[in-house]
Amino acid sequence: MKKWIVAAVTLMMVAFLAACGSTEKTTESDTATAESEEMTVTHELGETTFNKNPEKVVVFDFGVLDSMDKLGIEAVAGVPQANIPAYLEKYEDAEKYENVGTLKEADFEAINAMKPDLIIISGRQADMYDEFSEIAPTIHMAVDTEDYMGSFKENMTTLGEIFGKEDQITEELAAIDTKIEEVKETVSGSAEKALIILANEGKVSAYGAASRFGLIHDVFGVKQADEGIEASTHGQSISYEYILETNPDMMFVVDRNAVVGNGTNAADSLENELVQKTNAYQNDKIIYLDPDFWYLSGGGLQSVTQMVADVQSAFEQN
Known part of the structure; x- marks a missing residue:
């Protein structure tokens, strides 16, 4: 009788362990399936x-x-x-x-x-x-320059889906939206018109709405000093005489020289006698944007956050 009880208990234990093993294998299999989705x-x-x-x-x-x-x-x-x-x-x-x-x-x-x-x-x-x-x-x-924020958000949403970071992406984008609204409110109270320039080894190109740096106008609402600038990736080649004639109240400058490492400084060539006659120069409103964020890594969570901060800072200057 005792032998029968021991045998029964043994069989029950074997069945229990087998079931546990089966469950463990199923769990591992499910995990592997989820990871390889x-x-x-x-x-x-x-x-x-x-x-x-x-x-x-x-x-x-x-x-x-x-x-x-x-x-x-x-x-x-x-x-x-x-x-x-x-x-x-x-x-x-x-x-x-x-x-x-x-x-x-x-x-x-x-x-x-x-x-x-x-x-x-x-x-x-x-x-x-x-x-x-x-x-x-x-x-x-x-990033699509004609819909900068739309394409930026789409890219970030995709990135979140790829790596399971959806919640974090939602939080990051919401924080950026809040800061953008603050900038737009600040900008809306200003009549200043701006010109966006890329400086490259003594040459200058202008960027308007829907261009590479056009979010300054399209997203932040900064008024254009010249609404006729053609939209392009590489900008519209301009002269220093053009800058004086346009006479912007402020200038946003991206210094490409600073990231290609040729040792030249945009300010040395840009702030010449002609540019010194503009409202932007005389009112100390030539803003040199960090090319790491604006030229090299635009469209990132950190870079876009910095872009917003740069424009906000420019309009808060006395």
Whole structure:
């Protein structure tokens, strides 16, 4: 009788352990399925399907890199290490991050050897999309200057979905929206008209609404000193005589020289005798914008936040 009881108990224990093992296996299987869940992103260059939460990502867009850094995403495996913005300098560490070329010339051999799970590119690499796609799933995440905030938010929402950071993205975008509304309120009370300029080795280009830096007008509501500037990525070539004739009340200047490292200073050539006659110069309203945020990494959570702060600061100056 006792032997029968022992045998029964033993069988029950075996069945219980088997059930636990089955449950554990099912849980592990479910977890693996969740981690390998596929998603499809529709972008300017096509549709790309890949697994969520990729562990090895090559990032060619500094705005996306800026955002991944802000979100604490540690999946970055490779970046173009030339001209990385100073505030993202940790990604210059060659022991932790693969150097995958430059913004305009990718090192496809290095990228292929990495076997990345995902590649993220933007406008400067658009012509190489097919070559990237042969190596790994590739998505294009450039900002549309004609709808800067709309495309920026869409990119950030997509990034949140990829890495399971939806709630954090919602919070970050809400904070940026609040700051933008504050800037718009400040700007609306000013009659000052502005001219946006890119300075490059003594040459100057102007940017208006719907252009590369057009969010100053389109999003923040700053009035244009010249509403006839053509919308473009590279700007409209202008002369110093044009600047004097336009006579802006304020000038926003992006100094490309500062990021290409040629040793020249935009102020040395820009603030000449002609420009010194403008209202902007005489009222100390020539604002030099940080090119790391405005030229290299626009469209990121950190860079857009800084852009908002820069414009707010410009209108708060006495």
